Every structure is written in structure tokens, then in C-alpha cells.
Amino acid sequence: MSGAARGPAAAAIAALQERERRTFARAHPQAAELMQQSERHWQGGVPFHWMRDWPMPYPVFVRSAVGATLHDVDGYAYDDFCLGDTGAMFGHSPPPVARALARQAAQGLTAMLPGERVAGTGTLLAARFGLPCWQMTQTATDANRSALRLARSVTGRSEVLVFDGCYHGTVDETLVCLVDGQPRARAGQRGPPGDAAAHTRVIDFNDLAALEAALADGRVAAVLCEPALTNMGMVLPQPGFHAALRRLTRRYGTLLVIDETHTLSAGPGGCTRRDGLEPDLFVCGKAIAGGMPCAVYGMSAELRARIEAMPANAEHGHSGLGTTLSANLLALAALEACLAEVMTDATFGHMETQALRLEQGLLELLARRSLPWHVQRIGARVELGFGPAPARNGRESAAAMLPELERTLHLYLLNRGVLLTPFHNMMLLSPQTAPAAVDRLLNHLEAALVELAR
Numbered sequence: 225m226s227g228a229a230r231g232p233a234a235a236a237i238a239a240l241q242e243r244e245r246r247t248f249a250r251a252h253p254q255a256a257e258l259m260q261q262s263e264r265h266w267q268g269g270v271p272f273h274w275m276r277d278w279p280m281p282y283p284v285f286v287r288s289a290v291g292a293t294l295h296d297v298d299g300y301a302y303d304d305f306c307l308g309d310t311g312a313m314f315g316h317s318p319p320p321v322a323r324a325l326a327r328q329a330a331q332g333l334t335a336m337l338p339g340e341r342v343a344g345t346g347t348l349l350a351a352r353f354g355l356p357c358w359q360m361t362q363t364a365t366d367a368n369r370s371a372l373r374l375a376r377s378v379t380g381r382s383e384v385l386v387f388d389g390c391y392h393g394t395v396d397e398t399l400v401c402l403v404d405g406q407p408r409a410r411a412g413q414r415g416p417p418g419d420a421a422a423h424t425r426v427i428d429f430n431d432l433a434a435l436e437a438a439l440a441d442g443r444v445a446a447v448l449c450e451p452a453l454t455n456m457g458m459v460l461p462q463p464g465f466h467a468a469l470r471r472l473t474r475r476y477g478t479l480l481v482i483d484e485t486h487t488l489s490a491g492p493g494g495c496t497r498r499d500g501l502e503p504d505l506f507v508c509g510k511a512i513a514g515g516m517p518c519a520v521y522g523m524s525a526e527l528r529a530r531i532e533a534m535p536a537n538a539e540h541g542h543s544g545l546g547t548t549l550s551a552n553l554l555a556l557a558a559l560e561a562c563l564a565e566v567m568t569d570a571t572f573g574h575m576e577t578q579a580l581r582l583e584q585g586l587l588e589l590l591a592r593r594s595l596p597w598h599v600q601r602i603g604a605r606v607e608l609g610f611g612p613a614p615a616r617n618g619r620e621s622a623a624a625m626l627p628e629l630e631r632t633l634h635l636y637l638l639n640r641g642v643l644l645t646p647f648h649n650m651m652l653l654s655p656q657t658a659p660a661a662v663d664r665l666l667n668h669l670e671a672a673l674v675e676l677a678r
């Protein structure tokens with residue numbers, strides 16, 4: 225153990241990482257060949273730059289992904305706990321969604337007109353999440369962007385508030401963090417359109433005094449938050465946090481936007497249903513249509529009335545909301561099938577049972593190896609934290625991270641057929657994840673930790 229006795233020695237981590245990189249390269253000649261070819265016409269050799277953010281020297285190339293298993297071009301099968309970083313949380317190609325897509329694919333992909341089954345899908349959304357009125361976009365990023373625009377237009381206020389360590393997609397005004405108590409644009413952004421922090425207030429998650437101070441001047445249009453932070457480790461709300469957040473936002477006339485894109489793992493109605501949250505606006509993307517590009521945002525009856533009371537003075541197509549393919553026929557078909565046939569209590573029951581098995585297994589492993597780490601869980605989403613106790617905010621969570629250890633463990637697991645999301649220490653359990661896959665993950669993780677302790 226080293227570095228304040230929180231993890232294995234840096235030299236041991238570096239040596240294991242180097243060995244595992246060589247192992248990967250030897251075992252993946254087809255991927256190496258494809259990478260070389262792809263580099264000719266794709267920037268960074270991939271069609272989307274996040275695909276280079278894995279701990280391998282180059283990515284595996286997918287041949288197929290079905291259920292909880294992914295197959296690559298080099299002939300390996302992986303137990304998938306990344307699941308497209310939540311997009312495939314209900315398993316790859318859930319059969320009801322695949323069937324609905326096949327049916328719809330022969331009957332039109334996009335029309336900029338509502339599909340004939342749109343009313344029923346709205347009913348499903350309202351029943352599932354409790355908000356009566358909905359809109360569709362293609363990504364959660366775009367749903368969040370739209371929610372903030374609506375909030376500003378309805379309240380006539382310019383400011384928004386987010387929590388330090390948040391991620392809500394590539395929404396300019398949310399790419400901010402807290403530095404010495406001040407909002408700052410997050411580092412590494414390409415070409416932000418000005419000072420991203422100019423109209424954004426940033427405070428620590430779980431800090432109710434800071435929240436009240438930030439809302440008190442009545443200039444904040446909306447608070448945008450996840451029920452728990454899931455993009456800077458996992459930071460759960462402290463008891464009473466959400467009730468106070470709702471009370472304070474109401475007191476100061478600020479709209480509350482709850483982004484459930486990741487916390488949908490909590491159950492069929494997300495944390496909103498499970499914990500009785502009462503957002504004015506609700507956002508969900510990624511898995512909501514079984515992995516098809518699709519997101520939704522819902523609004524309360526009161527907010528709908530306020531929006532519909534506003535004068536319709538926008539030039540056609542210039543509301544700043546949505547994109548041409550929003551609510552296309554294919555996405556609508558996938559959304560309906562996912563809500564009606566995939567996101568059932570039985571589906572979530574299986575996911576949660578496997579998540580409990582993993583959580584319990586991790587806790588036992590930590591105890592056996594005397595590791596001062598902790599485990600957190602939101603339904604089917606399990607997070608291993610390298611701090612001794614759960615963090616209360618993004619800063620504490622960031623301080624507990626051990627990025628090189630994380631990368632090395634992920635690479636070690638990948639070389640043994642277990643896939644974890646890069647840049648998260650998160651494991652997601654799908655309806656098809658078998659207990660044996662959970663046990664394989666635990667066994668390989670322990671083997672890595674034993675090697676690192678030698």
C-alpha cells in the first residue's frame with residue numbers, strides 16, 4: 225500500500241499496466257489492423273473521440289453485442305458491465321425494441337410528423353414518471369439544453385445553477401466547476417462560446433446553506449441536478465437534501481430540473497418515482513429507448529400552463545429547441561417498446577438482484593483484502609470508491625480517485641473478458657447479466673489486487 229495507504233504502490237501499478245498493455249496488443253491483432261486502416265479517414269482513428277478514452281493502447285472493435293455479452297473482431301467475448309455507458313443498460317438489442325425497430329424500419333424512419341402511436345407513448349411516460357406532459361429529443365444533452373432554455377424563457381431569468389462535479393452532457397453552461405469557491409469553465413473544453421461560467425452558479429452537492437445563498441437574489445431560472453452525482457464517482461444525497469432542494473427552489477421561484485439519465489437504474493420510474501421527487505422538469509436519455517438515440521423531457525402541469533400562456537412569437541424553426549430528427553418515427557417506436565415491454569418490474573428486479581450480488585461480493589472482497597475503500601449503489605448501478613467513506617460532494621469524490629489504479633484494473637479485467645466503462649469505476653447490471661458473470665468480475669478483480677499487493 226502507498227499514497228496515504230489508500231492503494232497499491234505506484235510502481236506496482238505501472239508495472240502491471242505495462243504488462244497488461246503488452247498482453248492486449250499480442251491478443252488483438254485484428255483490432256490493431258483495423259485501427260491502422262481507420263486512422264486514414266477518422267480523426268484519432270475512431271468515429272467519435274471518446275472511443276479512444278479506454279485504457280487499452282487502441283480500442284477493441286465490436287463484431288456484435290447482444291444481451292450482456294459483447295464480441296470483438298479478435299474472437300473474444302466480454303461480460304459487458306459498461307453497457308454503452310448506460311445506453312444499453314437494458315441489455316444490447318432488447319428483443320421487444322429490436323422487433324419494434326424492424327417493424328418500423330419498413331414503414332418510415334422520419335417524417336417530421338407525429339407517429340400514430342404517439343398518444344399511447346405519452347400515456348406510458350406519464351404513468352411511469354408522474355409528469356403529465358412530454359417532449360422528445362435525440363440525446364440527453366439536447367433534452368437538458370432544451371429544459372434550461374424553457375426554464376429561462378418562462379422565468380425571464382438568465383442564471384442557472386449546477387453542482388460541482390456534475391455532468392449533463394455537452395451543454396455549454398453546465399461545463400463548469402468550482403475553484404476556490406468560484407465558478408470556472410471546466411478545463412479541456414474545445415472552443416467554448418465565451419465564458420461558460422458567466423451565467424452559471426456552481427455549488428457543492430449536499431450544501432444547503434450554499435444553495436439558499438445562491439438562490440436568494442431571485443435570479444436563478446433553474447437548478448439542474450441528478451438525484452445523485454454519478455459522473456464524479458457516486459455521491460448520494462444526504463437525508464433531507466432533496467426535500468430541502470425542492471422547498472428552496474419553490475421559495476425563490478426557481479425551477480427544478482431533475483436529470484435521471486443515469487439514475488434510471490434505480491427502478492422503472494427512476495429516483496423521481498422511488499423517492500417521491502417533484503421536479504418541474506424531468507430529463508432522461510441514453511437507455512430510455514433501449515439504446516436507440518432518443519431522450520425525453522417531461523414537465524409539470526403548472527409549467528405546461530405557463531409555457532402555453534406565453535405569446536407564440538418565435539419565427540418557425542427558431543425556438544432554439546430540438547433538432548430535425550427529434551421524435552422521428554424510429555425513435556418513437558423504440559421508446560414505446562422499451563417503456564411498455566422492457567422497463568418492467570421484473571426487468572428491474574433481476575438487475576437489482578445481480579447488483580446486490582456484486583455489491584455484497586465487493587464488500588466481502590474489500591474486507592478480505594483489508595482495503596479501505598467503499599461501495600455505493602443506485603439500483604442496478606454499482607460504484608467502487610477508493611476513498612475510505614462515501615464522498616459528500618464532487619470535490620471529496622475527485623480527491624478519492626486513483627486514476628492509474630482504475631485504468632490498470634479496467635485493462636486487467638478487459639484482458640480477461642470483463643468490460644467496465646472507462647473514466648468511471650462503475651459497473652452496470654443488465655437484465656441478461658448472469659450471476660456467473662458477476663462472480664467472474666469479482667474473481668478477476670481480486671486476482672488483480674493480489675498481484676498488485678505482491
Ligand SMILES: Cc1ncc(COP(=O)(O)O)c(C=O)c1O
Nearest residue numbers: 363364365391392393483485486
Ligand atoms: C446525467 C447525464 N445527463 C446527460 C448526459 C448526456 O447524455 P448524452 O451524451 O447521451 O447526450 C449524461 C452523459 O453521460 C449524463 O451522465
